[in-house]
Amino acid sequence: MRQGVSTILVMGKAISHQHILKKFGDKLQRVRKSKGISQEELAAMLSMHRTYIGMVERGERNPTIRTFYRVTKALKVKSSELLPF
DSSP states (O other): OOTTOOEEEETTEEEEHHHHHHHHHHHHHHHHHHTTOOHHHHHHHHTOOHHHHHHHHTTOSOOOHHHHHHHHHHHTOOGGGTSOO
């Protein structure tokens, strides 16, 4: 493992923080698109900037649990539809 890279063990495998963010972002993007909602529309529903949504979907930002909750409500999905990946 590289120094400074945060990892956790999942079923005996080391998974990086970045990997988790990327997988979440991919899942969020799939769910958002399946609902026919653009990044701009989701951002407006959340009173956030579109670039933030894009950064979350690319795994560049780590949304808070509050943001996660707001996203599930805006997309009208259960949290289990976004987790696990």
